[in-house]
Amino acid sequence: MTDLDHITRFQRSRKSGDLLPLYQRYAELIYGWCLGYLGTAERAEDAGAEIFTVLLAKLAKHEVANFRSWLQTLVRNHCLMQLRREKRDPLRQSREPLMQSEELMHLPEEAEATPDTRPLHHCLKQLGEEQRTCIRLFYLQEGHSYQSIADQLNLSVGRVRSHLQNGRRNLKICLERRQTE
Structure with a gap:
């Protein structure tokens, strides 16, 4: 199945199981992008897991033509927001x-x-x-x-x-x- 087939199926059913194969297809790439922004394997793994939840919410609302490019932007924004939150946290x-x-x-x-x-x-x-x-x-x-x-x-x-x-x-x-x- 293509990326768009997975997206269409998920948007119709809204079941996380329909999105999981697409997430698994890009999991290593997501990890690599997160590692580039966050710097440590542990933080990259945590962020990568959070991305699945973000995908569930965002893909239900957005029309995506080029999934890989859209996903890269989503991961970048997620990681940058995490870094901003950490920067503000005095602890x-x-x-x-x-x-x-x-x-x-x-x-x-x-x-x-x-x-x-x-x-x-x-x-x-x-x-x-x-x-x-x-x-x-x-x-x-x-x-x-x-x-x-x-x-x-x-x-x-x-x-x-x-x-x-x-x-x-x-x-x-x-x-x-x-x-x-």
Whole structure:
């Protein structure tokens, strides 16, 4: 059966068993693409398995003329979204300058935190209001994209990117300065 035959059969029945032969045909290729984006075999295997679920949802809604090309785009987008989610997850950034120790991972809510015990909190307070707000929304609160921050603060997306870049740089400088004190 051709790719299009499998797709047509699946779109009519909506049964995962009808899509499985097509997925198996491309499984090694999917793994290779995921490995290229994600870098490790374990992450590529996990992403490849997730792709089957994504295929079940997407193929039910889309007309696909060139399956291989469409699949490659789907895999690329899935992997890039995973990398973006990981980049935002502070717990996965343990090697990043902003998260140097367990102590720095949890910011206190109260304003009376002492600068000596909460260096990140102290350095965040040194930032300008827009930089601090952008850093908090993007890195410390879940689910905020450049666009959602821009909408919330009535800024352009470029301005949000600039605040994040400058805020990260200023935090790094402040944290390095505090370590040498």
